[in-house]
Amino acid sequence: MGKTISCSVLLALISCFYLLFATALDTITPSKSIKDPDVIISQKGLFRLGFFSLVNSSNRYVGILYHQIPIQTVVWVANRNRPLKDSSGILTISDDGNLVVSNGKAEILWSTNVNNTAPNATTAQLLDSGNLVLSNGEDGASSLWESFEDPSNAFIETMKISTDVKTGRKVELKSWKSIDDPSDGNFSLSLEPFNSPEGIIRKNNQLYYRTGPWNGNTFIGLIDKYAAYLEGFYVADNPQQPYYMTYEFSNDSMLIYSELDSQGKFIEWKWDEGKGNWINKYSSYQTNCDVYGYCGAFGICDSSKRTICSCLKGFKPRNIEEWSRGNWSSGCSRTTLLQCQRDNNGSGASQGDDWFLEMKMMKVPAFPHLSSISNGQCKDQCMNMKNCSCVAYAYDDGIGCMLWSGDLIDVQKFSASGVDLYIRLPSSELDKEKSSKVIVITTVTAGIVVITISALFLWCGMAKQRGTNKRHKQIKHKSYSENVRESLIGVKLQQLPLFNFEELATATNNFHPEKRLGQGGFGPVYKGTLDDGKEIAVKRLSKASGQGLEEFMNEVVVISKLQHRNLVRLLGCCVEAEEKILVYEFMPNKSLDAFLFDPIRQRLLDWRKRFNIIEGISRGLLYLHRDSRLKIIHRDLKASNVLLDQDLNPKISDFGMARIFGGDENQANTKRVVGT
Structure with a gap:
């Protein structure tokens, strides 16, 4: 009996000791400090807080680092501007309830510097998010200070870079001075509300880089929009609340963080377990064109050209000598005043003589004025603004109409993506444009005639050499085309428009990966x-698809005969050589699965919207099964085959596997397994 009691007491003591030790693993209290080289570790072991030195320095710092990464990766530094000179440092909660870093002489080198009314109940806990939280009470509900609200140069998951317009408070990143000196550098990164939120990098408090306005999905001024389309990336732009941007992954195995480096580049890093190193996935600075205003007012920067800066059409360099030396900061000025500027009273009487030059795939200038009018009215509003003040406009579905007055600064030509920008010019520039086009057309026509005649003679000379192989190819191609045309008979009866391949290639920028919306069993889908x-x-x-002409023609025939608000509308098709293409109405919200399985976007689907989507799908199926002229079984209905329009109305798509039944049939046999 005595032995049993003794064992019980011993186990109880061990349990109490373990609980005391476990609660202290991630927490600092008034009675528990950490001394160099001690650390505390977050509950799941993802981050640690402790003392460290950098490669080329003997200075000691207190910071937060990734704990499970073999390469030392610092995400936050406390005493970045006042390093320890030896290993005598201590991190403790002081008598006034602040978290402080002090040296062996008891000199305070860093402090949270908050007012704490209950210092004896204060704790500092390192969370698995990497956030160090100073709070009162056991539940940590009363937060006094957070490292996420006083960041260094790193942007990690769930952290918020924010600006409170009402109080003026900003949470921004501050670069290091160098890779081995974490003291305040020359660059800072913040989210600025402007008229629409933009990510901004400043150099010595002067604008250095801008992302372009946020349109609800992405920053429209990014060349590579991967970073903005990052899973879980979100920008809050409610004028009544602080503006902020943050991100959070649904996949815990993916480790990504970003940093503002000492050169002013905002770099996104991804951990590669196989290589055992961080991989650079994105950098905000890629060419000199990314530097704000590099080509000055009314200049345009194009990194694909040998001389990257030039003046917009209708403008000339303000300082020829500086431009010839490669200094473009002085910008450009108009060669001819606008017609409305030449009017004495600036009225709209002669404004019809001005016109707009369309420039595709552009980074729009800085500081636009926003208007909620439709795209069709944007041009008229710009033309009719008082005193000839509007010099350019652009339109984006997520932002609306953007108008510019004064100088156009930070205009850049993109190789892909971007926005169509319309520059206001006098009619005299239009005449020059027409003259240039006439010369070009004449030259091209003459060249085509010469090339055609030469090709004709060449073809005649080579005709005899083609022989049997050529004839076999012609017969094969003719047979293929006849099969396609025969299959299209039913479609032609429905007056379905036919697109040519060149037209669709132009619409999708030659099927550029940037235009790719998704991938199905049939093949890729592009926005055009x-x-x-x-x-x-x-x-x-x-060409690698298991589906072929049969499924293609089945989808054309089926959808061309259907008309319902909950079925995707087929606009036409293209059949040229081996190309088989379907053209549908564009659904801006993509497919239902993009909402259901995204932790951020699924919050947009309240129960009313979910019910409307369910009801819409049901109506579409009811039409297919009972109300249409043909009884159709879809056979491949899933979330990825339900598209959502701009109002989240569902539309059933992908009829490649559908089966048509006769009016009196209720069953049929199939030769193979289909569907998902």
């Missing part, structure tokens, strides 16, 4: 824009 500005979805049959 026709010459009239209409947005379309282009579905291109992949």
Whole structure:
């Protein structure tokens, strides 16, 4: 009996000791400090807080580091501007309830510097997010200070870079002075509200880099929009609340963080377990064109050209000598005044003589004025602004109409993505444009005639050498085309428009990866824009796809005969050589699965919206099964085949596997397994 009691007491003592030790692993209290080289570790072992030195320095710092990464990776530094000179440092909660770093002489080198009314109940806990929180009470509900609100140069998951317009408080990143000196550098990164939120990097408090306005999905001034389309990336732009940007992954195995380095580059790093190193996935600074205002007012920067700076059409360098030396900061000025500027009273009487030059795939200038009017009215509003003040406009679906007055600064030509920018010019520049086009057309026409005649003679000379192989190829191609045309008979009866391949290639920028919306069993789907500005979805049959002409024609025949608000609308198709393409109406919100399985976007689907989506899908199926002229079974209905328009109305898509039944049939046999 005595032995049993003794064992019980011993186990109880061990348990109490373990609990005391466990609670102290990630927490500093008034009675528990950490001394160099001690550390505390977050509950799941993701981060540690302790003392460290950098490669080329003997100075000691207190900071937060990734704990499970073999390469020393610092995400926050406390005493960045006052390093310890030896290993006598201590991190403790002082008598006034502040977290402080002091040296062996009891000199305070860093402090949270907050007012604490209950210092004896204060704790500092390192969370698994990497956030160090100073708080009162056991539940930590009363937060006094957080490292996330006083960051260094790193931007990690769930951290918020923010600006409170009402109080003027900013949470911003501050670069290191160098890779081995974490003291305050020359660069800072913040989110500025302006008229629409933009990510801004400043150098010595002067604007150095800008992301372009946020349109609800991305920053439109990014060349590579990967960073803005990052899973879980979010920008809050409610004028009644602080503006902030943050990100959080649903995949815990993916480790990514960003930093503002000592050269002013905002770099995104991803941990590669196989290589055992950080991989650079994105950098804000890629060329000199990314530097704010590099080509001055009314200059345009194009990194693909040998001389990257030039003046916009209708403008000339303000200082020829500086431009010839490669200093473009003075910018450009108009060669001819606008017609409305030449009017004495500045009225709109002669404003019709001005026109707008369209410039595609552009980074829009800084500081636009925003208007909620439609795209079609944007040009008129710019033309009719008082005193001839509007010099350019652009339109983005997520932002609306953007108007500029005064100088146009930080204009950049992109190789992909970007926004169409319209520059206001006098009619005399239009005449020059027409003259140039006439010369170009004449030259090209003459060249085509010469090339055609030469090619004709060459073809005649080579005709006899082609022989049997050529004839076999012609017969094969003719047979293929006849099969396609026969399959299209049913479609032609439905008056379905036919697109040519060149038109669709132009609309999708030659099927550029930036235009890619997704991938299905049929093949990739691209976003395209026709010459009239209409947005379309282009579905291109992949040569590696298991589906072929049968499924392609099945989808054309089925959808061309259907008309319902909850079925995706087929606008036309293209069949040229081996190309088989379907053209649909564009759905800006993509597919239902993009909302259901995204932890951020799924919050947009309240129960009313979910019910409306369920009801819409049901109506579409009811139409297919009972109300349409043909009884159709979809056979591949899933979340990725339900598209959402701008109002989140569902539309069923992808009819490649659909089966048509007769009016009196209720069953049929199939030769193979289909569907998902």
